[in-house]
Amino acid sequence: MSPPAQPGVPGGRGSKVPPARKLLCMCSLSLCLTYLCYSLMGGAGPAALRSPAALPGTAAPAAPRSPAAPPGSAAPRSAGSPPAGTGAPAASAAPTRAANGSREAAAAGAWPRTPLAPGEAIAAQSGAFERDPQESSTTDEELSRAGSPGSRGGGGSTTPDYGEKRLPQALIIGVKKGGTRALLEAIRAHPDVRAVGTEPHFFDRNYEKGLEWYRNVMPKTLDGQITMEKTPSYFVTNEAPRRIHSMAKDTKLIVVVRNPVTRAISDYTQTLSKKPEIPTFEVLAFKNRTLGLIDASWSAIRIGIYALHLENWLQYFPLSQILFVSGERLITDPAGEMAKVQDFLGLKRIVTEKHFYFNKTKGFPCLKKPEDSSAPRCLGKSKGRTHPKIDPDVIHRLRKFYKPFNVMFYQMTGQDFKWEQEESDK
Numbered sequence: 001m002s003p004p005a006q007p008g009v010p011g012g013r014g015s016k017v018p019p020a021r022k023l024l025c026m027c028s029l030s031l032c033l034t035y036l037c038y039s040l041m042g043g044a045g046p047a048a049l050r051s052p053a054a055l056p057g058t059a060a061p062a063a064p065r066s067p068a069a070p071p072g073s074a075a076p077r078s079a080g081s082p083p084a085g086t087g088a089p090a091a092s093a094a095p096t097r098a099a100n101g102s103r104e105a106a107a108a109g110a111w112p113r114t115p116l117a118p119g120e121a122i123a124a125q126s127g128a129f130e131r132d133p134q135e136s137s138t139t140d141e142e143l144s145r146a147g148s149p150g151s152r153g154g155g156g157s158t159t160p161d162y163g164e165k166r167l168p169q170a171l172i173i174g175v176k177k178g179g180t181r182a183l184l185e186a187i188r189a190h191p192d193v194r195a196v197g198t199e200p201h202f203f204d205r206n207y208e209k210g211l212e213w214y215r216n217v218m219p220k221t222l223d224g225q226i227t228m229e230k231t232p233s234y235f236v237t238n239e240a241p242r243r244i245h246s247m248a249k250d251t252k253l254i255v256v257v258r259n260p261v262t263r264a265i266s267d268y269t270q271t272l273s274k275k276p277e278i279p280t281f282e283v284l285a286f287k288n289r290t291l292g293l294i295d296a297s298w299s300a301i302r303i304g305i306y307a308l309h310l311e312n313w314l315q316y317f318p319l320s321q322i323l324f325v326s327g328e329r330l331i332t333d334p335a336g337e338m339a340k341v342q343d344f345l346g347l348k349r350i351v352t353e354k355h356f357y358f359n360k361t362k363g364f365p366c367l368k369k370p371e372d373s374s375a376p377r378c379l380g381k382s383k384g385r386t387h388p389k390i391d392p393d394v395i396h397r398l399r400k401f402y403k404p405f406n407v408m409f410y411q412m413t414g415q416d417f418k419w420e421q422e423e424s425d426k
């Protein structure tokens with residue numbers, strides 16, 4: 001999982017700077033330059049992005065990092081041996097508010113825009129969820145399937161209700177619309193995993209409730225079983241890495257990533273299903289369509305700048321503690337991706353191709369019916385929606401926009417997700 005060597009980088013072999021740190025610095029620099037170029041090209045990029053110093057991990061003054069546990073919480077759980085290289089994490093950069101508002105009255109009307117510094121913008125997206133409690137990545141349908149927090153849900157076999165409630169050792173932190181529900185349901189088929197059916201949103205919305213609240217949301221587990229939860233908004237929540245690190249620095253993190261263009265369309269499709277009156281994707285995607293300026297302050301676009309968000313996580317967690325699952329391969333080869341997930345979690349490979357079948361009606365892989373249940377194990381209607389047809393020119397421009405960020409993300413993770421090679425988006 002370690003990133004590829006970067007030939008010709010100052011401070012290369014023989015330098016005292018560790019290679020991971022070097023790569024991170026290089027990534028930060030490149031991201032800044034990319035943003036700078038983007039801003040200079042039209043000056044209409046998100047205001048915060050005009051200032052490279054506003055990027056996390058760059059020149060903005062570092063605030064002292066407070067690893068304090070959330071209010072009202074008990075002492076964090078002891079969490080086994082810490083991973084190598086976790087060390088004392090760097091402080092996150094203080095967000096810088098930049099003045100903007102030129103497009104406040106854009107065609108999108110009240111559609112949430114976030115002309116803020118990256119950290120603030122991301123927090124604002126979480127805030128948008130709070131403003132509209134219906135806007136969640138977990139649908140009502142899923143909630144009813146999943147039952148109360150802690151239930152196995154999904155018609156799967158139930159584990160007897162004994163054991164102890166523990167804080168999660170592994171989290172699916174994102175990305176929204178990446179395939180996080182499919183992954184959680186698949187890993188829950190493993191007898192050594194127990195997971196919350198609903199999204200607890202502890203590290204973004206409910207942090208003030210404290211770790212005891214969070215622990216209580218968890219299912220009971222026996223010794224040796226892994227407790228998990230998924231909340232896709234964590235990946236773009238500025239405070240999440242620090243908070244998770246302060247809970248347990250050896251927490252294993254899983255990110256399901258998907259072509260950011262398709263992800264944006266999927267995100268839009270979800271919102272459209274709840275608010276049919278919103279402007280078209282094509283309108284929302286641009287600051288200025290004639291000039292081809294993408295609106296990176298729109299959350300559907302911003303979430304897909306994976307390199308930017310990842311940089312925030314790498315200030316607290318080593319790359320070896322983060323698994324990147326391909327959302328595309330989770331559909332075409334679910335068993336293959338599940339093998340990687342089980343290896344990463346230190347689990348026996350129990351969830352294999354025998355657990356999946358391709359459901360033609362659904363158009364997706366589904367889990368085979370468990371022996372003790374007649375319930376089908378395909379995901380609900382909110383997963384695998386038909387996307388609206390998007391103007392191919394807009395798709396083309398979005399691909400161009402994401403390309404440098406994708407390349408950066410491949411370098412940072414050491415994995416090539418080959419999104420540039422995809423002929424068409426769903």
Ligand SMILES: Nc1ncnc2c1ncn2[C@@H]1O[C@H](COP(=O)(O)OS(=O)(=O)O)[C@@H](OP(=O)(O)O)[C@H]1O
Nearest residue numbers: 137176177178179180181182266364365383384385
């Ligand atoms: N097996 C299976 N069944 C159904 N859907 C699947 C599956 N595997 C991956 N996917 C893709 O998951 C996408 C939804 O992602 P998430 O579960 O992360 O969405 S959410 O953020 O929790 O709302 C969803 O996106 P859309 O197709 O846009 O609806 C699916 O493409």
